[in-house]
Amino acid sequence: xxxxxxxxxxxxxxxxxxxxxxxxxxxxxxxxxxxxxxxxxxxxxxxxxxxxxxxxxxxxxxxxxxxxxxxxxxxxxxxxxxxxxxxxxxxxxxxxxxxxxxxxxxxxxxxxxxxxxxxxxxxxxxxxxxxxxxxxxxxxxxxxxxxxxxxxxxxxxxxxxxxxxxxxxxxxxxxxxxxxxxxxxxxxxxxxxxxxxxxxxxxxxxxxxxxxxxxxxxxxxxxxxxxxxxxxxxxxxxxxxxxxxxxxxxxxxxxxxxxx
Numbered sequence: 001x002x003x004x005x006x007x008x009x010x011x012x013x014x015x016x017x018x019x020x021x022x023x024x025x026x027x028x029x030x031x032x033x034x035x036x037x038x039x040x041x042x043x044x045x046x047x048x049x050x051x052x053x054x055x056x057x058x059x060x061x062x063x064x065x066x067x068x069x070x071x072x073x074x075x076x077x078x079x080x081x082x083x084x085x086x087x088x089x090x091x092x093x094x095x096x097x098x099x100x101x102x103x104x105x106x107x108x109x110x111x112x113x114x115x116x117x118x119x120x121x122x123x124x125x126x127x128x129x130x131x132x133x134x135x136x137x138x139x140x141x142x143x144x145x146x147x148x149x150x151x152x153x154x155x156x157x158x159x160x161x162x163x164x165x166x167x168x169x170x171x172x173x174x175x176x177x178x179x180x181x182x183x184x185x186x187x188x189x190x191x192x193x194x195x196x197x198x199x200x201x202x203x204x205x206x207x208x209x210x211x212x213x214x215x216x217x218x219x220x221x222x223x224x225x226x227x228x229x230x231x232x233x234x235x236x237x238x239x240x241x242x243x244x245x246x247x248x249x250x251x252x253x254x255x256x257x258x259x260x
Contacts, residue, residue: 001113001173006181009174010215012056015112018088018174019062020046020053020141025084027064029076029118038072044084044167048133057114057172063130065121065164073163076118082167084114089204093179097193098186108178108190108205115171121164130164131155178209187213 009015019025023043031038044064046053054060062084066073076082090109095101121127135148148155179190187209195206 001111001175003173003175007175007177009176010212012058012172014176015057015172015174016046016053016055018110018112019044019057019086019114022086022088023138025064025086025114027066027072028083028085029072029080031075038075040066040070040072042066043134043138045134045137048137057112057169060169062114062116062167062169063133063164064167065127065130065134065162068161068163070163076120076163076165078119080118082116082118084116084167086112086114088112089201089208091194091197091199091202091205093190093193097189098182099189100186106179108194109175110177110205110208111175113173113175114167114169116167116169119166119168121166124159127159127162127164128155130166131159131162176208176212178205178212180212184213 023045024041025044027040027042027044029038042064044062046063047061048063050060088110090107093106093108095103095105121130132148135146139146179187182190191206191209191213194202194209197203197206
């Protein structure tokens with residue numbers, strides 16, 4: 001994923017949080033020659049063997065499962081390189097928010113692309129462990145604490161139709177496009193507009209913008225980065241001098257996985 005340096009996350013924990021809070025990903029792998037890639041929407045979880053969420057996705061493992069009847073499952077083999085794409089809070093920014101002209105609209109959004117190597121579950125026990133861990137994770141994060149204990153027999157009956165897998169993460173790209181190219185007072189206008197927004201996710205965008213403004217490695221203004229700025233109101237005041245602030249460089253991280 002192409003990520004202008006100004007839109008990089010302050011640190012790797014931002015990508016971990018986005019994946020944990022938005023676990024429904026698009027799992028992508030290569031298709032047959034001259035055919036489009038295979039793509040399936042699947043929920044995944046962080047490695048449940050860890051006592052707490054990791055500081056970084058790189059070097060870790062994601063667990064997931066899909067329907068074995070899906071042709072994508074038949075195309076997946078242990079060792080298949082895959083990409084899992086996650087979308088976080090996002091929303092439209094109208095030029096009316098900027099309070100100045102000329103201006104152009106844009107779409108602020110957050111996303112994480114995870115690259116890795118997939119391994120298929122080798123046994124029914126491993127598949128069941130994946131399903132159990134997924135239920136616990138999602139009931140803890142999004143549900144009411146429901147336990148599958150009373151439904152264990154049912155889960156075992158449907159297990160032959162479940163294809164479980166694990167992804168050893170080798171690379172992560174994060175994109176947190178939150179109007180960093182704008183001057184601080186304009187970014188605050190955008191943040192307030194999202195905070196007042198009634199659409200789903202708008203307040204989450206505002207929260208992220210507020211956190212980004214307070215982050216020690218907050219992104220540099222547009223004049224300090226190495227990519228052309230997004231359309232928007234023209235900057236005011238003198239351009240910044242000196243090198244970009246910390247956190248504006250590329251944060252693509254790679255890792256050679258161990259056994260998973």
